[in-house]
Amino acid sequence: xxxxxxxxxxxxxxxxxxxxxxxxxxxxxxxxxxxxxxxxxxxxxxxxxxxxxxxxxxxxxxxxxxxxxxxxxxxxxxxxxxxxxxxxxxxxxxxxxxxxxxxxxxxxxxxxxxxxxxxxxxxxxxxxxxxxxxxxxxxxxxxxxxxxxxxxxxxxxxxxxxxxxxxxxxxxxxxxxxxxxxxxxxxxxxxxxxxxxxxxxxxxxxxxxxxxxxxxxxxxxxxxxxxxxxxxxxxxxxxxxxxxxxxx
Numbered sequence: 141x142x143x144x145x146x147x148x149x150x151x152x153x154x155x156x157x158x159x160x161x162x163x164x165x166x167x168x169x170x171x172x173x174x175x176x177x178x179x180x181x182x183x184x185x186x187x188x189x190x191x192x193x194x195x196x197x198x199x200x201x202x203x204x205x206x207x208x209x210x211x212x213x214x215x216x217x218x219x220x221x222x223x224x225x226x227x228x229x230x231x232x233x234x235x236x237x238x239x240x241x242x243x244x245x246x247x248x249x250x251x252x253x254x255x256x257x258x259x260x261x262x263x264x265x266x267x268x269x270x271x272x273x274x275x276x277x278x279x280x281x282x283x284x285x286x287x288x289x290x291x292x293x294x295x296x297x298x299x300x301x302x303x304x305x306x307x308x309x310x311x312x313x314x315x316x317x318x319x320x321x322x323x324x325x326x327x328x329x330x331x332x333x334x335x336x337x338x339x340x341x342x343x344x345x346x347x348x349x350x351x352x353x354x355x356x357x358x359x360x361x362x363x364x365x366x367x368x369x370x371x372x373x374x375x376x377x378x379x380x381x382x383x384x385x386x387x388x
Contacts, residue, residue, distance in 0.1 A: 142172045147181050147301075154179055155247060155359075158186035181244045185350075185357030187373045210338045214241075218232050218339055222332045230335060234342060235263055242266040245349050248359040249273050249370075250323055271308060274348060277360070278304065281379035290385050297379065304348055310341040363387075 146154055161170060163184075174180055183189050191213040197206035207211070214237035214355060221230035241263065246253050246266050251273040278301045285293040349358050352374035358377055361369045366387075370379040 142170060144174050144176075145172070146174060146176055155182050155186065158182045158188050159373075162186050163189045177240065178243070181240060182247075185244050185248060187351075187354045187356035190355055215339070217344055222339070223337060224333050227330045227332065227335045230339065234339060238342060238346075239263045239266060241346055242270050245270045245358060246273075248357045249277070249349075250360045250362075270349070271345075273309075273310075275301075275304065277367075277379070277381070280367070280381050281370065284380050284383045288380070293294070306343045307348060310337075311345045313341075336362075 146157070149157055172183065172189075180194065184191065184194065200206045216231065217239075218230045218233050221227075242263070243261070243266055245251065246269065249270065251266075251269045253261065253269050256265075278297060282294055282297045282301070285291075285297060312317060350356065351358065351374060352375040354372055354374035356373040358370055358372055360367055361371055367381045369381055373375055
């Protein structure tokens with residue numbers, strides 16, 4: 141039982157602690173409590189726990205106790221909003237959830253993000269750099285695979301890049317609809333069917349940064365601070381970034 145263990149762990153080492161729990165104690169059950177949303181997302185991103193294993197307590201009442209959400213999943217909550225035709229609610233949840241998600245992505249892939257003294261980053265500050273970093277990493281992985289004459293890996297990466305390109309186009313085509321629905325606009329009159337393609341585009345975009353097998357976040361592994369590979373926890377995703385004849 142770990143009770144808000146990150147209180148004594150600095151922010152730069154929280155993700156490494158997630159990695160330690162996932163890889164060094166695969167047969168040990170942990171009960172982890174925290175009030176830190178970032179830590180919870182990192183635990184999920186490193187496959188220490190999936191959404192089914194997360195229990196969120198909120199709206200505590202002295203008589204009835206807390207309300208409990210057993211399935212803390214942004215997409216399920218957005219679906220619930222859309223089923224009620226609450227497009228502004230779904231849009232707000234999508235924007236906030238995406239900011240949170242791509243903050244974790246930028247950390248995992250060591251994405252260069254414009255520094256802000258306020259510490260406040262909006263979705264565009266995180267989303268665009270993350271997408272650019274992902275595209276460049278795929279290109280580098282393809283170049284590396286060619287240098288090692290691994291034609292099968294080259295083809296696999298080309299297919300991933302083709303999928304990425306299509307998803308990027310859909311995301312750019314649909315993301316304009318997020319802000320008008322978050323803020324009041326007298327001209328914005330979206331229904332569930334209008335906003336559903338926006339959600340699907342963002343859901344597919346987020347899926348690029350996660351392993352389809354273990355559900356873990358893709359992360360950049362380095363050697364002496366130089367990029368060495370892109371991998372997930374289970375090893376299903378493992379892109380070599382060190383070209384033949386070179387060192388990381």
